[in-house]
Amino acid sequence: xxxxxxxxxxxxxxxxxxxxxxxxxxxxxxxxxxxxxxxxxxxxxxxxxxxxxxxxxxxxxxxxxxxxxxxxxxxxxxxxxxxxxxxxxxxxxxxxxxxxxxxxxxxxxxxxxxxxxxxxxxxxxxxxxxxxxxxxxxxxxxxxxxxxxxxxxxxxxxxxxxxxxxxxxxxxxxxxxxxxxxxxxxxxxxxxxxxxxxxxxxxxxxxxxxxxxxxxxxxxxxxxxxxxxxxxxx
Amino acid sequence: xxxxxxxxxxxxxxxxxxxxxxxxxxxxxxxxxxxxxxxxxxxxxxxxxxxxxxxxxxxxxxxxxxxxxxxxxxxxxxxxxxxxxxxxxxxxxxxxxxxxxxxxxxxxxxxxxxxxxxxxxxxxxxxxxxxxxxxxxxxxxxxxxxxxxxxxxxxxxxxxxxxxxxxxxxxxxxxxxxxxxxxxxxxxxxxxxxxxxxxxxxxxxxxxxxxxxxxxxxxxxxxxxxxx
Numbered sequence: 001x002x003x004x005x006x007x008x009x010x011x012x013x014x015x016x017x018x019x020x021x022x023x024x025x026x027x028x029x030x031x032x033x034x035x036x037x038x039x040x041x042x043x044x045x046x047x048x049x050x051x052x053x054x055x056x057x058x059x060x061x062x063x064x065x066x067x068x069x070x071x072x073x074x075x076x077x078x079x080x081x082x083x084x085x086x087x088x089x090x091x092x093x094x095x096x097x098x099x100x101x102x103x104x105x106x107x108x109x110x111x112x113x114x115x116x117x118x119x120x121x122x123x124x125x126x127x128x129x130x131x132x133x134x135x136x137x138x139x140x141x142x143x144x145x146x147x148x149x150x151x152x153x154x155x156x157x158x159x160x161x162x163x164x165x166x167x168x169x170x171x172x173x174x175x176x177x178x179x180x181x182x183x184x185x186x187x188x189x190x191x192x193x194x195x196x197x198x199x200x201x202x203x204x205x206x207x208x209x210x211x212x213x214x215x216x217x218x219x220x221x222x223x224x225x226x227x228x229x230x231x232x233x234x
Numbered sequence: 235x236x237x238x239x240x241x242x243x244x245x246x247x248x249x250x251x252x253x254x255x256x257x258x259x260x261x262x263x264x265x266x267x268x269x270x271x272x273x274x275x276x277x278x279x280x281x282x283x284x285x286x287x288x289x290x291x292x293x294x295x296x297x298x299x300x301x302x303x304x305x306x307x308x309x310x311x312x313x314x315x316x317x318x319x320x321x322x323x324x325x326x327x328x329x330x331x332x333x334x335x336x337x338x339x340x341x342x343x344x345x346x347x348x349x350x351x352x353x354x355x356x357x358x359x360x361x362x363x364x365x366x367x368x369x370x371x372x373x374x375x376x377x378x379x380x381x382x383x384x385x386x387x388x389x390x391x392x393x394x395x396x397x398x399x400x401x402x403x404x405x406x407x408x409x410x411x412x413x414x415x416x417x418x419x420x421x422x423x424x425x426x427x428x429x430x431x432x433x434x435x436x437x438x439x440x441x442x443x444x445x446x447x448x449x450x451x452x453x454x455x456x457x458x459x460x461x462x
Contacts, residue, residue, distance in 0.1 A: 056325060057325075058321055058324055078328060078329065084325075090321075092319045092322030092323075095316065095317065097250065097253065105246055109326040109328075111239040
């Protein structure tokens with residue numbers, strides 16, 4: 001590339017999503033390059049989670065396109081799912097399985113050897129409860145386990161929806177170290193946030209969404225402005 | 235090889251579903267209790283006439299199976315909806331038909347376990363004499379269960395996206411199951427009698443065709459149903 005900047009890992013172009021007659025996302029475009037962590041800030045209902053869910057192939061866009069490392073989320077959804085690690089609001093764990101069984105299930109679904117789950121629980125501070133059912137876990141412990149499952153995927157792109165919710169100071173540090181690991185390896189991260197504070201140490205840019213549109217690309221720590229704009233949809 | 239990975243996913247989902255259902259206990263116990271309760275109530279409604287009970291046995295067992303199975307189908311997707319596990323499941327790479335196949339396999343084992351108990355209770359309660367053609371009778375039962383589970387799992391996945399899923403599932407499922415129940419009940423009844431008209435084989439062919447058509451059709455459309 002002439003600019004010497006890394007290739008975009010996430011490209012969102014004029015993205016729109018409608019639920020019934022209401023457009024919750026209205027022509028948002030943005031790029032996240034390899035090695036970058038971009039924060040999506042905004043109030044409830046601003047469309048942050050919708051952007052992440054479309055890029056994670058969990059929702060189909062009503063307008064526009066999105067791609068991950070050149071793979072279109074609509075045409076090559078399975079390929080995209082192999083590259084992204086998505087952490088939702090809710091942990092998405094099975095309450096009647098133990099922490100270890102939840103990880104083994106993820107290993108089976110990812111086609112990884114079951115031994116790949118070894119040591120991950122210790123890394124997120126849950127080694128002592130590996131054989132306990134998730135039903136008895138606190139919200140913070142569930143978050144850590146969801147996060148351990150994400151690590152198992154070895155994702156190239158992280159899509160994190162309020163990742164710091166219910167985490168204590170150690171948990172925040174752990175989350176930031178994982179984001180840093182992925183980004184140092186050339187990966188990228190798009191992080192939806194209510195508050196900037198816990199993510200400040202890892203964010204390169206942040207964008208503010210309001211009412212389904214990019215409000216203003218905020219200040220950058222990376223020496224260049226984030227690529228983001230709005231288009232007309234609907 | 236891709237098919238090995240797909241098969242591993244299918245097994246993982248089935249194993250996970252069975253573990254959570256059997257570990258939860260309330261799930262399996264509730265489903266079996268409902269089936270047995272329906273049989274007992276139908277037995278009481280029919281009265282002490284042994285001949286009337288024997289004649290009604292097949293219909294009673296299929297009705298008990300149907301209502302209990304609907305409860306099981308609803309539960310199989312309820313587990314995914316609790317704490318947003320469905321989204322995590324949809325996030326794994328690989329073809330999404332493996333999710334359907336895994337759910338199908340889990341439900342098939344679960345409903346078969348339930349049917350074994352319901353049939354045993356039905357045989358005792360309704361005084362059914364086991365005929366010499368019992369292997370064919372088991373075959374009919376297996377074909378009936380397969381068709382029930384294929385459609386039940388598919389419609390449960392469809393209804394899982396709706397807030398009124400408990401009501402929606404029977405409304406969608408029951409009309410579609412009429413040919414299956416008719417074929418399974420008539421073929422079973424023919425075999426429990428003398429089957430002088432040799433009518434069982436025609437109904438069995440219908441069951442096979444029904445199962446194949448819906449198995450293929452549901453695999454083809456599942457991905458579109460489960461996506462938001």
